[in-house]
Amino acid sequence: MKKSIVILALVAISAVAMQSAYGQSDVATQSLNLAVNAVYKIATSGNPSALTITTGTAGTDALTSVSDATSTYSITQNYGNTVKITANLDAALSSGYTLQIGLASSKGTSAGAVDISNATSGSAVDVVTSIAQGADANKAITYTFSALASAGMLSSTTKTVTLTLTN
Amino acid sequence: MKLNDETQGDTKMKKTTMILLMSAVSVMFVESVRAQATATQTLTLAVNAVFKIATSGNPSPLTITTGTAGSDNLTAVTDNSTTYSITQNYGNTVKITANLNSTLPAGYTLKLALASSKGTSAGSVDISNATSGSAVNVVTGIQKGADAGQSISYTFSALASAGTLSSSSKTVTLTLTN
Numbered sequence: 279m280k281k282s283i284v285i286l287a288l289v290a291i292s293a294v295a296m297q298s299a300y301g302q303s304d305v306a307t308q309s310l311n312l313a314v315n316a317v318y319k320i321a322t323s324g325n326p327s328a329l330t331i332t333t334g335t336a337g338t339d340a341l342t343s344v345s346d347a348t349s350t351y352s353i354t355q356n357y358g359n360t361v362k363i364t365a366n367l368d369a370a371l372s373s374g375y376t377l378q379i380g381l382a383s384s385k386g387t388s389a390g391a392v393d394i395s396n397a398t399s400g401s402a403v404d405v406v407t408s409i410a411q412g413a414d415a416n417k418a419i420t421y422t423f424s425a426l427a428s429a430g431m432l433s434s435t436t437k438t439v440t441l442t443l444t445n
Numbered sequence: 446m447k448l449n450d451e452t453q454g455d456t457k458m459k460k461t462t463m464i465l466l467m468s469a470v471s472v473m474f475v476e477s478v479r480a481q482a483t484a485t486q487t488l489t490l491a492v493n494a495v496f497k498i499a500t501s502g503n504p505s506p507l508t509i510t511t512g513t514a515g516s517d518n519l520t521a522v523t524d525n526s527t528t529y530s531i532t533q534n535y536g537n538t539v540k541i542t543a544n545l546n547s548t549l550p551a552g553y554t555l556k557l558a559l560a561s562s563k564g565t566s567a568g569s570v571d572i573s574n575a576t577s578g579s580a581v582n583v584v585t586g587i588q589k590g591a592d593a594g595q596s597i598s599y600t601f602s603a604l605a606s607a608g609t610l611s612s613s614s615k616t617v618t619l620t621l622t623n
Binding site: 318319320321322324325326328329331332333334335336337338339341349351355361371375377391419421423425426427428429430431432433434435436437438439440441442443444 | 463482483484485486487488489490491492493494495497499529530531532533534535536548588589590591592593594
């Protein structure tokens with residue numbers, strides 16, 4: 279009789295325990311704030327070699343121009359598809375000297391060889407336009423330096439070119 | 446009355462929230478407009494001194510074939526068939542000199558004249574005795590820039606007393622120098 283009571287009591291406890299396991303549920307939630315800010319990144323591989331004009335053609339005022347295509351640029355931007363790169367010098371070149379820059383692009387439209395001789399910070403010129411979101415790595419930068427003989431010689435001079443990735 | 450106060454309070458709260466939201470949007474917009482990145486490169490530019498001179502070719506043979514009876518000076522011959530071109534960026538005091546590879550024998554005279562629009566032509570200059578060590582100026586005061594297709598005139602003369610001269614090749618050197 280006692281054994282029967284104990285067994286019945288154990289069965290009852292098990293039933294309660296099982297009901298408790300099946301009858302309970304719980305959830306937890308979290309609110310997350312996600313954001314990706316506008317990212318504009320541009321970098322160059324380094325400086326180009328010295329651009330030195332050394333020769334010309336007899337009877338022609340335009341001396342033989344020189345080019346450099348040894349440096350590259352890389353960009354990353356997530357702003358939109360209307361981003362562009364502008365270029366400018368720290369100071370304009372003297373009359374008779376011309377510096378052109380050409381940036382290759384696979385994410386935008388290159389403007390080709392653009393004269394930046396007179397482009398300063400207040401008058402930067404577009405060199406690549408309509409850049410799509412994403413990254414574009416190791417694209418060629420080509421500089422072409424030309425001069426007129428009538429402008430005379432030019433002592434070695436340093437110029438800073440600023441490439442700006444902007445919307 | 447109390448309900449009205451609460452309503453006014455709610456309205457003020459909503460206005461404040463709206464203003465704050467608008468400010469936040471404005472800040473975000475300004476930040477977005479100003480967003481950009483830059484990279485710089487340093488370029489070294491130079492233009493060295495350039496001196497270039499070239500001729501269009503060689504003149505025709507200068508052969509004296511006649512004279513005037515009673516005059517030792519035979520009839521000179523002239524050639525204007527060639528031109529020269531120059532380009533220089535050195536300065537405004539550049540000149541062209543001329544010389545022969547070797548002097549002419551006595552009694553023979555070779556004169557040279559170079560036209561110029563960038564400098565001062567010395568006119569017809571005797572180069573009969575001008576060699577590499579004694580080149581003579583034919584154009585002076587040449588300005589920077591280019592001067593193309595300027596005429597070269599040779600005049601060859603001889604004295605009858607000097608005798609005949611077998612066909613002889615001479616080299617004239619024009620030097621563009623400072």
